[in-house]
Amino acid sequence: MSDTITIKKPFDAHVHLRRGAMLRAVTPITAERFASAIVMPNTEPPIDTVEMAAEYKKEILAAVPVGNSFEPLMTLYLTKNLTPAEIEKGVGNIHGVKSYPYGATTNSQWGYRSILEAKDVLKKMEEVGMPLLLHGEVHLNEHNEEEDPYDGERLFITDILPRLLDAYPRLKVSLEHMSSASAVDFMEKNGKEGQLVATITPTHLLYDRRQAFSGGYRPLIHMKPLVKTSADRERVRDIAKKGLPFISAGTDSAPHPEGKKFSSCCAFGTFTSPVAVEVYTQIFDELGCLDKLENFLSINGPRFYGVEPSKETITLVKKDWQTTDPVVTDEGVNLWPICNTVHGLGNETIHWQIAK
Numbered sequence: 001m002s003d004t005i006t007i008k009k010p011f012d013a014h015v016h017l018r019r020g021a022m023l024r025a026v027t028p029i030t031a032e033r034f035a036s037a038i039v040m041p042n043t044e045p046p047i048d049t050v051e052m053a054a055e056y057k058k059e060i061l062a063a064v065p066v067g068n069s070f071e072p073l074m075t076l077y078l079t080k081n082l083t084p085a086e087i088e089k090g091v092g093n094i095h096g097v098k099s100y101p102y103g104a105t106t107n108s109q110w111g112y113r114s115i116l117e118a119k120d121v122l123k124k125m126e127e128v129g130m131p132l133l134l135h136g137e138v139h140l141n142e143h144n145e146e147e148d149p150y151d152g153e154r155l156f157i158t159d160i161l162p163r164l165l166d167a168y169p170r171l172k173v174s175l176e177h178m179s180s181a182s183a184v185d186f187m188e189k190n191g192k193e194g195q196l197v198a199t200i201t202p203t204h205l206l207y208d209r210r211q212a213f214s215g216g217y218r219p220l221i222h223m224k225p226l227v228k229t230s231a232d233r234e235r236v237r238d239i240a241k242k243g244l245p246f247i248s249a250g251t252d253s254a255p256h257p258e259g260k261k262f263s264s265c266c267a268f269g270t271f272t273s274p275v276a277v278e279v280y281t282q283i284f285d286e287l288g289c290l291d292k293l294e295n296f297l298s299i300n301g302p303r304f305y306g307v308e309p310s311k312e313t314i315t316l317v318k319k320d321w322q323t324t325d326p327v328v329t330d331e332g333v334n335l336w337p338i339c340n341t342v343h344g345l346g347n348e349t350i351h352w353q354i355a356k
């Protein structure tokens with residue numbers, strides 16, 4: 001197996017860049033490693049108008065290092081305020097609409113109880129070809145009871161998603177951050193290039209719940225959807241390995257301030273951007289499918305969103321390294337990435353690195 005690989009500069013199909021000091025700290029990290037990214041809209045307040053997305057884009061571009069051509073692709077949050085007219089207005093500038101399950105993750109309280117209630121907006125999206133990005137989990141059932149958090153994705157895949165796809169057969173859908181065998185089974189059967197696609201995070205490829213509970217609960221790898229059993233993780237790895245054109249990388253990099261991440265009720269979200277490209281490469285190497293890496297990281301994502309893959313390249317070399325420090329914002333707040341030797345599982349070593 002080769003120990004260097006050169007690929008087109010990656011595309012992150014799912015990233016949280018936050019706002020303010022956190023945005024200024026993490027945007028350059030993403031811009032260095034990714035040519036372009038689909039930027040999630042769950043800031044506070046949520047991005048649910050074309051105008052807000054334009055302002056947010058400006059804030060991101062101001063944080064991109066000089067000479068770097070990183071392109072943030074903006075999305076809208078499917079809140080109850082989002083109208084079909086706004087979808088129409090967003091054509092050309094807005095690359096997708098994100099749906100969060102009510103109450104399930106960071107800033108997800110503005111959404112519909114069920115995606116199926118958003119009829120007029122979904123109809124318009126189907127008509128204009130605007131992709132729907134799904135956080136596919138059921139958190140609260142119709143009796144307002146919390147579902148088992150390890151079962152939320154399976155419930156969404158078996159109950160809600162088939163109804164959604166039946167009702168809007170031409171709607172472009174991306175199932176974000178697949179974490180379970182149920183999601184993988186569904187995508188293997190129904191995935192279709194340009195129509196029904198899915199993303200995979202480095203966190204769900206790397207970990208299962210043994211690590212999440214290794215020596216006590218590990219906030220650093222706490223995210224929604226939760227990392228699941230080793231069998232689930234194997235299924236996620238299986239589908240990555242197949243090199244299907246409708247499966248791509250989405251880091252779901254989601255930094256939180258140290259104080260929130262390590263509080264007794266730790267914030268959902270894993271900060272992956274400082275290590276994501278390297279971890280994906282390591283896992284594809286382990287799986288013996290480095291020949292599939294470029295499509296997964298750099299081609300399939302842009303194709304779905306109708307943008308050109310990058311003309312720039314990056315080279316990775318097989319060489320061990322560790323991440324030991326936090327990223328520190330200009331307000332002095334620490335953001336700890338996964339795999340970190342201080343707050344991670346201990347001696348995590350990453351086997352690939354980006355050549356400087």
Ligand SMILES: [Zn+2]
Nearest residue numbers: 016040252254
């Ligand atoms: Zn996310």
